[in-house]
Amino acid sequence: xxxxxxxxxxxxxxxxxxxxxxxxxxxxxxxxxxxxxxxxxxxxxxxxxxxxxxxxxxxxxxxxxxxxxxxxxxxxxxxxxxxxxxxxxxxxxxxxxxxxxxxxxxxxxxxxxxxxxxxxxxxxxxxxxxxxxxxxxxxxxxxxxxxxxxxxxxxxxxxxx
Amino acid sequence: xxxxxxxxxxxxxxxxxxxxxxxxxxxxxxxxxxxxxxxxxxxxxxxxxxxxxxxxxxxxxxxxxxxxxxxxxxxxxxxxxxxxxxxxxxxxxxxxxxxxxxxxxxxxxxxxxxxxxxxxxxxxxxxxxxxxxxxxxxxxxxxxxxxxxxxxxxxxxxxxx
Amino acid sequence: xxxxxxxxxxxxxxxxxxxxxxxxxxxxxxxxxxxxxxxxxxxxxxxxxxxxxxxxxxxxxxxxxxxxxxxxxxxxxxxxxxxxxxxxxxxxxxxxxxxxxxxxxxxxxxxxxxxxxxxxxxxxxxxxxxxxxxxxxxxxxxxxxxxxxxxxxxxxxxxxx
Amino acid sequence: xxxxxxxxxxxxxxxxxxxxxxxxxxxxxxxxxxxxxxxxxxxxxxxxxxxxxxxxxxxxxxxxxxxxxxxxxxxxxxxxxxxxxxxxxxxxxxxxxxxxxxxxxxxxxxxxxxxxxxxxxxxxxxxxxxxxxxxxxxxxxxxxxxxxxxxxxxxxxxxxx
Amino acid sequence: xxxxxxxxxxxxxxxxxxxxxxxxxxxxxxxxxxxxxxxxxxxxxxxxxxxxxxxxxxxxxxxxxxxxxxxxxxxxxxxxxxxxxxxxxxxxxxxxxxxxxxxxxxxxxxxxxxxxxxxxxxxxxxxxxxxxxxxxxxxxxxxxxxxxxxxxxxxxxxxxx
Amino acid sequence: xxxxxxxxxxxxxxxxxxxxxxxxxxxxxxxxxxxxxxxxxxxxxxxxxxxxxxxxxxxxxxxxxxxxxxxxxxxxxxxxxxxxxxxxxxxxxxxxxxxxxxxxxxxxxxxxxxxxxxxxxxxxxxxxxxxxxxxxxxxxxxxxxxxxxxxxxxxxxxxxx
Numbered sequence: 004x005x006x007x008x009x010x011x012x013x014x015x016x017x018x019x020x021x022x023x024x025x026x027x028x029x030x031x032x033x034x035x036x037x038x039x040x041x042x043x044x045x046x047x048x049x050x051x052x053x054x055x056x057x058x059x060x061x062x063x064x065x066x067x068x069x070x071x072x073x074x075x076x077x078x079x080x081x082x083x084x085x086x087x088x089x090x091x092x093x094x095x096x097x098x099x100x101x102x103x104x105x106x107x108x109x110x111x112x113x114x115x116x117x118x119x120x121x122x123x124x125x126x127x128x129x130x131x132x133x134x135x136x137x138x139x140x141x142x143x144x145x146x147x148x149x150x151x152x153x154x155x156x157x158x159x160x161x162x163x164x
Numbered sequence: 165x166x167x168x169x170x171x172x173x174x175x176x177x178x179x180x181x182x183x184x185x186x187x188x189x190x191x192x193x194x195x196x197x198x199x200x201x202x203x204x205x206x207x208x209x210x211x212x213x214x215x216x217x218x219x220x221x222x223x224x225x226x227x228x229x230x231x232x233x234x235x236x237x238x239x240x241x242x243x244x245x246x247x248x249x250x251x252x253x254x255x256x257x258x259x260x261x262x263x264x265x266x267x268x269x270x271x272x273x274x275x276x277x278x279x280x281x282x283x284x285x286x287x288x289x290x291x292x293x294x295x296x297x298x299x300x301x302x303x304x305x306x307x308x309x310x311x312x313x314x315x316x317x318x319x320x321x322x323x324x325x
Numbered sequence: 326x327x328x329x330x331x332x333x334x335x336x337x338x339x340x341x342x343x344x345x346x347x348x349x350x351x352x353x354x355x356x357x358x359x360x361x362x363x364x365x366x367x368x369x370x371x372x373x374x375x376x377x378x379x380x381x382x383x384x385x386x387x388x389x390x391x392x393x394x395x396x397x398x399x400x401x402x403x404x405x406x407x408x409x410x411x412x413x414x415x416x417x418x419x420x421x422x423x424x425x426x427x428x429x430x431x432x433x434x435x436x437x438x439x440x441x442x443x444x445x446x447x448x449x450x451x452x453x454x455x456x457x458x459x460x461x462x463x464x465x466x467x468x469x470x471x472x473x474x475x476x477x478x479x480x481x482x483x484x485x486x
Numbered sequence: 487x488x489x490x491x492x493x494x495x496x497x498x499x500x501x502x503x504x505x506x507x508x509x510x511x512x513x514x515x516x517x518x519x520x521x522x523x524x525x526x527x528x529x530x531x532x533x534x535x536x537x538x539x540x541x542x543x544x545x546x547x548x549x550x551x552x553x554x555x556x557x558x559x560x561x562x563x564x565x566x567x568x569x570x571x572x573x574x575x576x577x578x579x580x581x582x583x584x585x586x587x588x589x590x591x592x593x594x595x596x597x598x599x600x601x602x603x604x605x606x607x608x609x610x611x612x613x614x615x616x617x618x619x620x621x622x623x624x625x626x627x628x629x630x631x632x633x634x635x636x637x638x639x640x641x642x643x644x645x646x647x
Numbered sequence: 648x649x650x651x652x653x654x655x656x657x658x659x660x661x662x663x664x665x666x667x668x669x670x671x672x673x674x675x676x677x678x679x680x681x682x683x684x685x686x687x688x689x690x691x692x693x694x695x696x697x698x699x700x701x702x703x704x705x706x707x708x709x710x711x712x713x714x715x716x717x718x719x720x721x722x723x724x725x726x727x728x729x730x731x732x733x734x735x736x737x738x739x740x741x742x743x744x745x746x747x748x749x750x751x752x753x754x755x756x757x758x759x760x761x762x763x764x765x766x767x768x769x770x771x772x773x774x775x776x777x778x779x780x781x782x783x784x785x786x787x788x789x790x791x792x793x794x795x796x797x798x799x800x801x802x803x804x805x806x807x808x
Numbered sequence: 809x810x811x812x813x814x815x816x817x818x819x820x821x822x823x824x825x826x827x828x829x830x831x832x833x834x835x836x837x838x839x840x841x842x843x844x845x846x847x848x849x850x851x852x853x854x855x856x857x858x859x860x861x862x863x864x865x866x867x868x869x870x871x872x873x874x875x876x877x878x879x880x881x882x883x884x885x886x887x888x889x890x891x892x893x894x895x896x897x898x899x900x901x902x903x904x905x906x907x908x909x910x911x912x913x914x915x916x917x918x919x920x921x922x923x924x925x926x927x928x929x930x931x932x933x934x935x936x937x938x939x940x941x942x943x944x945x946x947x948x949x950x951x952x953x954x955x956x957x958x959x960x961x962x963x964x965x966x967x968x969x
Contacts, residue, residue, distance in 0.1 A: 004194050004228075006167075027278055031249055033165050042624070067165075076626045088192055093281070099260055106283055107612035112626055117188055120254070120281035122267055125930050129751035141686075143720045143756055203946070237946045268934035273948055286608050290429035302364070302398045304434055326516050326550075328489075349600055353571055355487050389487075410514055415603070421582055428605055439510055442576070442603035444589055447769050451912035463847070465881045465917055525785075559785045590773035595787055648838050648872075650811075671922055675893055677809050711809075732836055737925070743904055750927055761832055764898070764925035766911055 008032040008088035008119075009081045011073070013040055014054050015047040016153045018135055020127035022061055024092045025068060027121050035068045036084055042074040048136055048160060060152045078113035089118045094128050169193040169249035169280075170242045172234070174201055175215045176208040177314045179296055181288035183222055185253045186229060188282050196229045197245055203235040209297055209321060221313045239274035250279045255289050330354040330410035330441075331403045333395070335362055336376050337369040338475045340457055342449035344383055346414045347390060349443050357390045358406055364396040370458055370482060382474045400435035411440045416450050491515040491571035491602075492564045494556070496523055497537045498530040499636045501618055503610035505544055507575045508551060510604050518551045519567055525557040531619055531643060543635045561596035572601045577611050652676040652732035652763075653725045655717070657684050658698045659691040660797045662779055664771035666705055668736045669712060671765050679712045680728055686718040692780055692804060704796045722757035733762045738772050813837040813893035813924075814886045816878070818845050819859045820852040821958045823940055825932035827866055829897045830873060832926050840873045841889055847879040853941055853965060865957045883918035894923045899933050 010028055014021060014037075028035045039054050049057070055070050062068040073080040081089060089109065093099050106118035123130075130148055139145050139157040146154060171189055175182060175198075189196045200215050210218070216231050223229040234241040242250060250270065254260050260281075267279035284291075291309055300306050300318040307315060332350055336343060336359075350357045361376050371379070377392050384390040395402040403411060411431065415421050421442075428440035445452075452470055461467050461479040468476060493511055497504060497520075511518045522537050532540070538553050545551040556563040564572060572592065576582050582603075589601035606613075613631055622628050622640040629637060654672055658665060658681075672679045683698050693701070699714050706712040717724040725733060733753065737743050750762035767774075774792055783789050783801040790798060815833055819826060819842075833840045844859050854862070860875050867873040878885040886894060894914065898904050911923035928935075935953055944950050944962040951959060 004192075006192050031165075031167050031278055031280070076621070076624045079626075093260075093264075099254075103254075103283060104612045104614075104617070107286055108617055108621070110283075110285075111612075111630075112621070117192055118283065119192070122264060122271075122279065124271075125268055125933055128930055128933070129748045129755075131748070134748070134752055138720070138752070138756070141720045143723075147755075237943070237948045240948075265934045265936070265939070269939055269943070272934075272952075273943070286611060289608060289611070290426045290433075292426075295426070295430055299398070299430070299434070304398045304401075308433075326514075328514050353487075353489050353600055353602070415582075415586075421576075425576075425605060429608055432605075432607075439514055440605065441514070444586060444593075444601065446593075447590055447772055450769055450772070451909045451916075453909070456909070456913055460881070460913070460917070463881045465884075469916075559782070559787045562787075587773045587775075587778070591778055591782070594773075594791075595782070648836075650836050675809075675811050675922055675924070737904075737908075743898075747898075747927060751930055754927075754929075761836055762927065763836070766908060766915075766923065768915075769912055 005033045006088060007034040007036065007084065007086040008090045009036045009038050009077070009084065009086045010090040011038045011040060011077055011080075013045070013047065013132065014058055015049055015132050016054065016135065016149060016157065017058050017061055018127070018130050018132055018149050018153075019147070020092065020123045020130040022150065023123045023127055024090070024121060025062060025065065027123075028090045029065045029068050032088060032090070033067060034086075035065075035090070036086060037062060037068060037070045038077075038080060039070070039072045040074070041072050049156070053156065057150070057153050057156065061150055076112060078109050078116045081116045082113060087116055089116060091118060091120050092123050093120045094123065166194045167249060168195040168197065168245065168247040169251045170197045170199050170238070170245065170247045171251040172199045172201060172238055172241075174206070174208065174293065175219055176210050176293050177215065177296065177310060177318065178218050178222055179288070179291050179293055179310050179314075180308070181253065181284045181291040183311065184284045184288055185251070185282055186223060186226065188284075189251045190226045190229050193249060193251070194228060195247075196226075196251070197247060198223060198229060198231045199238075199241065200231070200233045201235070202233050210317070214317065218311070218314050218317065222311055237273060239270050239277045242277045243274060248277055250277060252279060252281050253284050254281045255284065327355045328410060329356040329358065329406065329408040330412045331358045331360050331399070331406065331408045332412040333360045333362060333399050333402075335367070335369065335454065336380055337371050337454050338376065338457065338471060338479065339379050339383055340449070340452050340454055340471050340475075341469070342414065342445045342452040344472065345445045345449055346412070346443060347384060347387065349445075350412045351387045351390050354410060354412075355389060356408075357387075357412070358408060359384060359390060359392045360399075360402060361392070361394045362396070363394050371478070375478065379472070379475050379478065383472055398434060400431050400438045403438045404435060409438055411438055413440060413442050414445050415442045416445065488516045489571060490517040490519065490567065490569040491573045492519045492521050492560070492567065492569045493573040494521045494523060494560055494563075496528070496530065496615065497541055498532055498615050499537060499618065499632060499640065500541050500544055501610070501613050501615055501632050501636075502630070503575065503606045503613040505633065506606045506610055507573070507604055508545060508548065510606075511573045512548045512551050515571060515573070516550060517569075518548075518573070519569060520545060520551060520553045521560075521563060522553070522555045523557070524555050532639070536639065540633070540636050540639065544633055559595060561592050561599045564599045565596060570599055572599060574601060574603050575606050576603045577606065649677045650732060651678040651680065651728065651730040652734045653680045653682050653721070653728065653730045654734040655682045655684060655721055655724075657689070657691065657776065658702055659693055659776050660698065660779065660793060660801065661702050661705055662771070662774050662776055662793050662797075663791070664736065664767045664774040666794065667767045667771055668734070668765060669706060669709065671767075672734045673709045673712050676732060676734070677711060678730075679709075679734070680730060681706060681712060681714045682721075682724060683714070683716045684718070685716050693800070697800065701794070701797050701800065705794055720756060722753050722760045725760045726757060731760055733760055735762060735764050736767050737764045738767065810838045811893060812839040812841065812889065812891040813895045814841045814843050814882070814889065814891045815895040816843045816845060816882050816885075818850070818852065818937065819863055820854050820937050821859065821940065821954060821962065822862050822866055823932070823935050823937055823954050823958075824952070825897065825928045825935040827955065828928045828932055829895070829926055830867060830870065832928075833895045834870045834873050837893060837895070838872060839891075840870075840895070841891060842867060842873060842875045843882075843885060844875070844877045845879070846877050854961070858961065862955070862958050862961065866955055881917060883914050883921045886921045887918060892921055894921060896923060896925050897928050898925045899928065
């Protein structure tokens with residue numbers, strides 16, 4: 004059995020929490036598509052191209068992971084690339100409820116795609132892209148929260164350097 | 165990559181919620197071990213042998229599922245059978261928190277075994293072995309909640325028939 | 326339309342939280358059956374007779390409330406007395422999940438009985454029979470938490486007076 | 487005792503989850519006012535008139551349900567139409583907390599109006615107007631999630647047909 | 648040991664829930680800084696100056712409480728004023744998760760500042776600045792929810808009087 | 809202002825999660841009483857004397873911490889030793905609700921004692937005495953979860969050595 008999985012997200016920007024989950028997903032599925040959502044209405048800090056670039060620096064270490072983008076329904080994208088699994092990270096209870104709701108709906112939209120939930124390492128349980136952007140904006144250090152390439156780009160964005 | 169998974173539980177008795185999860189797990193992992201926990205201190209209604217028997221009637225339909233038993237640490241058992249994944253079903257928030265705690269602890273006990281969470285169909289989201297036993301004991305019908313073989317055995321237990 | 330409702334519970338003993346809910350239930354349903362569960366396996370502090378007695382002192386003030394007992398399935402009892410509603414109080418999130426699970430199951434056992442949830446006054450949001458028994462056992466005052474008749478009986482139980 | 491109830495909401499648009507709750511509310515209260523909130527600051531997809539129209543197609547089947555609109559405080563509206571009950575659906579834990587907060591506040595604003603919570607069928611537990619709009623916008627099918635009239639209108643909105 | 652604490656917030660406007668927490672914080676810490684956050688992107692109803700003014704009317708009663716403002720990282724501000732404790736109020740589960748996430752992140756940003764959580768009185772458990780503004784805007788009375796000075800200012804804002 | 813605090817618990821046995829909280833509590837209160845609850849009905853693994861002994865090995869490093877025991881109401885004990893604060897650790901949502909309920913009740917029993925909640929380090933967020941005992945009983949290693957003295961005693965208990 005060869006099982007491909009999609010790990011979808013906004014990744015604005017990628018954090019060590021995401022990296023941790025990519026590592027865990029890559030260890031149990033034959034191929035992992037890290038898929039950047041394009042049609043979000045939230046105004047992102049980084050363009051889709053920048054986000055793909057930062058992710059690609061990160062996934063270079065894994066031979067069975069590729070970075071892609073998608074718009075439209077997630078299950079349609081999963082079916083298109085032949086993935087039968089959607090990987091989602093769960094942390095807090097509030098996450099969890101929203102995730103379950105989405106998973107239920109995705110199951111209804113396609114019975115051929117299954118959602119599995121995985122946990123990031125506890126050190127990253129409080130980490131989110133939103134928090135990283137907030138801290139960076141307020142001049143705090145995000146070392147240890149995001150890969151060095153992301154750290155550099157965040158500084159540039161906020162300092163206009 | 166060949167990935168085996170363990171789906172551990174007490175299965176006292178197996179419900180359609182468990183069956184649903186077995187089906188989902190069998191679809192994305194190469195082999196699924198449905199593993200009955202032996203060393204529980206809760207007094208079970210069915211013996212380990214009866215529980216294995218009921219599960220075996222159920223898994224007959226899947227070619228990559230086998231029923232086993234284990235005692236001791238779950239991660240030790242997973243490593244022994246060469247499984248790198250533990251499958252757990254999640255429903256309610258209270259489940260979820262206990263499950264996360266166990267998963268974190270299991271990760272600490274062995275970094276080689278990863279826990280993934282899957283959702284049963286929403287029709288089974290309120291279903292539990294405990295509730296099934298309670299209803300059966302009070303004379304209610306459990307048809308549609310458990311496989312026919314389990315239904316028969318429950319009646320026998322409670323009626324002494 | 327004439328709607329009767331059942332408010333089931335262990336009431337071991339009745340607290341002001343229960344009384345508050347009885348008042349609210351009595352205000353919107355034509356008749357409210359406060360139904361003491363008989364077949365619990367938890368060892369109660371008060372006998373069913375004592376619990377009925379304490380409740381009867383309380384419901385005397387309401388003309389459309391009666392105290393009863395039941396064993397077996399709650400929905401069977403509701404149908405027997407012609408009630409189409411089960412009233413349950415909700416407070417904490419943990420309550421809520423268990424209550425939803427029970428309500429889903431009861432709906433499955435009988436589509437003719439609907440569960441509605443009501444909130445006690447916030448002053449009673451932290452109150453439970455268990456906590457009242459614990460405080461009383463440790464010699465604390467339960468004045469303001471339970472009706473005077475219950476307070477007296479609790480003292481008697483714990484002092485053997 | 488004659489009890490009228492208000493079931494308030496944005497209904498942008500009405501889903502089968504709402505319809506399920508209307509059916510349950512209509513079964514236990516003498517009259518049910520399905521009340522569309524007018525003064526929301528969220529930009530709706532459908533105008534108040536369109537939402538009322540879609541609801542009216544739905545409630546035609548019930549003899550004791552009427553569709554209305556309101557602005558201002560919900561409890562003021564309830565008192566104005568002589569309703570002593572507010573009906574709210576609850577699904578996830580996050581819903582539940584917000585709902586409890588609103589119910590507590592409404593109770594403070596008027597002690598004459600009581601909030602009762604009811605559960606939609608589990609098949610609709612993951613359903614929300616927001617999700618329906620999202621799926622429709624992304625070109626997914628919402629058949630089985632909303633009444634046919636709503637389905638048609640959603641298509642028209644998103645295709646500009 | 649002399650321990651100063653910071654109680655940060657938007658206070659738009661201060662409610663009796665905040666006042667309750669200020670009283671509790673002032674009772675166990677040597678000095679309490681009630682610190683109004685300046686760099687919020689949410690559009691506030693009251694200016695920072697108005698919010699400080701309303702808070703100052705309230706804290707006059709406490710000899711070890713002062714009202715201040717801050718921008719930038721909270722932990723930087725705490726260190727600047729020599730506070731080793733951040734005080735946060737917790738009510739609902741959803742609050743709690745966000746609060747834990749923030750506290751974890753703040754601990755990471757500075758190990759010299761500890762977050763402690765305290766509970767407002769249960770009468771204020773459903774109270775929030777947002778709800779107060781909503782009720783006031785809809786013409787409802789906020790007496791008993793906010794201090795008289797805030798009540799007056801809210802009326803002025805909404806009536807343009 | 810001189811503030812003493814009580815950190816109550818069963819400590820059966822003390823874990824590094826407890827030690828972490830003791831360290832945090834000792835840093836912000838003038839004196840911290842680590843108080844072992846005597847009148848629990850749960851059958852403990854270690855006697856009160858053993859639990860006190862293990863705690864004393866741990867608190868030796870702190871000059872303002874002492875180990876004590878108590879029975880009866882916690883607030884009565886706090887008042888007796890002149891403590892105006894109860895310190896409790898919170899982790900999961902389920903903890904949190906029980907803790908809030910207890911804190912509300914304790915506040916009602918004595919308005920002179922305030923409960924504050926603190927978070928253990930995230931590395932200990934999944935750690936509990938129950939889990940430690942379970943792992944040890946099943947032959948797993950608890951190194952890094954409990955102090956060395958506790959580890960030794962656990963082995964002795966379970967091996968009868």
